[in-house]
Amino acid sequence: MPHKRFEFQDLEEVDLELPAAGKLTDKTLFLSVLSQEQLWQVLEETGVVAAIRRRGYWPLQLETEFLTEKNHRFWLLWKNEKILHLRLHLSYFRLHRHPLMPAVKLLFIDWMQTRHVLHKRELHHLFPGQDVPGLGIFPQLALFLRRLVVLTQASGGFNMPEYFHDAVLFHRAFRFYDPLREAFFRALLRDLRRHGVRAISQALQTGRVRDRDGRLCEWRSAEMLSFTHEPYAEVVFDRRYEQAVRGLMRQFSFRIVPDENPASSPR
Numbered sequence: 469m470p471h472k473r474f475e476f477q478d479l480e481e482v483d484l485e486l487p488a489a490g491k492l493t494d495k496t497l498f499l500s501v502l503s504q505e506q507l508w509q510v511l512e513e514t515g516v517v518a519a520i521r522r523r524g525y526w527p528l529q530l531e532t533e534f535l536t537e538k539n540h541r542f543w544l545l546w547k548n549e550k551i552l553h554l555r556l557h558l559s560y561f562r563l564h565r566h567p568l569m570p571a572v573k574l575l576f577i578d579w580m581q582t583r584h585v586l587h588k589r590e591l592h593h594l595f596p597g598q599d600v601p602g603l604g605i606f607p608q609l610a611l612f613l614r615r616l617v618v619l620t621q622a623s624g625g626f627n628m629p630e631y632f633h634d635a636v637l638f639h640r641a642f643r644f645y646d647p648l649r650e651a652f653f654r655a656l657l658r659d660l661r662r663h664g665v666r667a668i669s670q671a672l673q674t675g676r677v678r679d680r681d682g683r684l685c686e687w688r689s690a691e692m693l694s695f696t697h698e699p700y701a702e703v704v705f706d707r708r709y710e711q712a713v714r715g716l717m718r719q720f721s722f723r724i725v726p727d728e729n730p731a732s733s734p735r
Contacts, residue, residue, distance in 0.1 A: 624695035651716035
């Protein structure tokens with residue numbers, strides 16, 4: 469399978485080899501460090517399995533797939549339904565806004581999806597991109613991902629949220645690398661919080677968020693980072709970063725306009 473190309477904004481993947489001990493030879497080690505049994509154990513230890521079981525899913529089946537040496541994914545299946553799906557990419561990256569920093573080993577969360585197939589609701593209760601509601605297990609998944617970062621000896625992780633509501637989930641531990649993107653996100657929360665996360669995300673997808681001049685505001689994906697290596701966190705998210713974010717937030721003002729064609733718009 470050809471190497472997947474990712475469209476990063478401010479990060480650049482560099483062609484550095486992972487440690488020799490972590491190279492895949494028999495394609496049995498997830499992220500070069502975990503057997504399938506060990507991966508299941510980490511899912512148990514971080515509470516992911518228990519949380520899913522409490523929602524009525526048992527027994528579960530774990531399946532892994534190795535797309536490339538650095539790009540792996542796994543599923544938890546219940547009666548052939550994908551209940552949890554994660555696609556992860558472990559590699560070295562240069563941070564364009566910090567050119568003096570060395571290439572950093574990071575875990576890229578390329579895709580994360582949970583599906584609560586036993587709790588199907590009306591379409592208007594779903595977030596954009598969902599076919600059924602999510603499981604509501606992000607705290608356990610965040611702990612699981614942090615454990616993977618430690619086990620792979622990475623310095624942190626990042627994702628590129630496709631939707632506004634994805635960014636809201638990740639923002640508990642992650643921040644946008646670009647201060648402008650962070651300011652845009654925080655200003656959306658500041659100005660539109662009363663509408664609720666789902667309504668904001670839907671409004672962004674249907675072109676109903678406007679700035680103070682009436683211009684359309686679109687959601688664009690960008691890197692959100694979280695470091696377990698504190699010296700890197702202190703350099704990237706320093707006082708200047710916070711000052712820049714607060715200053716840029718003053719430039720934004722958002723509102724949601726009425727839906728001109730509610731019958732044809734997703735709810």
